[in-house]
Amino acid sequence: MPATLTSFININDNGQLGKFGLRNGPPNDRNNLSEKWEGMALAPVLDPRAPRDFFLFVSNDNDFITQDGYQAGASYKDASGVDVDTMILVYRLTLPD
Numbered sequence: 001m002p003a004t005l006t007s008f009i010n011i012n013d014n015g016q017l018g019k020f021g022l023r024n025g026p027p028n029d030r031n032n033l034s035e036k037w038e039g040m041a042l043a044p045v046l047d048p049r050a051p052r053d054f055f056l057f058v059s060n061d062n063d064f065i066t067q068d069g070y071q072a073g074a075s076y077k078d079a080s081g082v083d084v085d086t087m088i089l090v091y092r093l094t095l096p097d
Contacts, residue, residue, distance in 0.1 A: 009093055011037070011058055030085055034060040045092060056091045 010016075012024050017033070024033045039059040047053055065084035069076035 006096060008096060009056065009091060011089060011091070028082055028084075030083060034062075034084065034087060036060060050094065052095045052097075054093060054095060056093055057088055058091075059088045060086065062086050 012033070014023055014025070017023055022031050022033060026032070037058050037060050039057070041057040043055045043057070045053040045055060062084040064071065064076065065078045065080060065082055067077050067081065067083050069078070
């Protein structure tokens, strides 16, 4: 039997992101999500009342886009003039059966 796709989380929902002061789109500042997410990890919640609940960690790095960095023994300032933070988003979700 072929696999089927079941969507159960949208990490790019501007309505939900807005609850935390975040968004996906201009202006490019500290509250704008990164254009690419590079890490994912799943960890059990360990709640006996919710055995199928997990924490989903989604992370990115800032690609050295900072105005106050240090790299290869010297101060570093990105030419864009922008600071991009490394972010970790954490979701609690229930995995489907």
